[in-house]
Amino acid sequence: MGQWRNGKGTLTVADREGGPGLEIPLRIAASYRARSKGLLGQDGIDGALMLTPCGSVHTFRMRFTIDVAYLDRKFNVVALHTMKPGRLGMVRLRARHVIESEAGTMEKWGLRPGVQVQIVQTD
Numbered sequence: 191m192g193q194w195r196n197g198k199g200t201l202t203v204a205d206r207e208g209g210p211g212l213e214i215p216l217r218i219a220a221s222y223r224a225r226s227k228g229l230l231g232q233d234g235i236d237g238a239l240m241l242t243p244c245g246s247v248h249t250f251r252m253r254f255t256i257d258v259a260y261l262d263r264k265f266n267v268v269a270l271h272t273m274k275p276g277r278l279g280m281v282r283l284r285a286r287h288v289i290e291s292e293a294g295t296m297e298k299w300g301l302r303p304g305v306q307v308q309i310v311q312t313d
Contacts, residue, residue, distance in 0.1 A: 194220040202308040238291040246281040255293035260285035
């Protein structure tokens with residue numbers, strides 16, 4: 191997809207056995223204002239948040255620990271980290287998008303470096 195816009199979507203993580211995959215509700219933050227706000231002021235998130243374009247994140251003023259997945263242009267997971275509040279993440283030069291979720295959820299979803307995900311904007 192060429193132009194992303196703020197809204198909702200679905201994140202699909204492929205099943206290891208080649209099944210239909212897991213679908214996760216996704217909020218998309220594409221504008222400067224939406225990316226700047228991110229998860230600030232929230233106590234949790236149902237599903238995940240995609241920041242695009244984005245190559246690094248911070249957790250200053252965050253209220254909870256998050257999992258962060260850095261994706262390249264083809265939606266391959268480049269790196270995956272768990273970040274506590276008050277941390278500054280490294281810049282990932284190959285990253286084009288970032289997915290954030292509550293700590294521990296990405297492991298449950300089967301996300302790890304090298305996995306390709308699919309993102310569909312719904313509105």
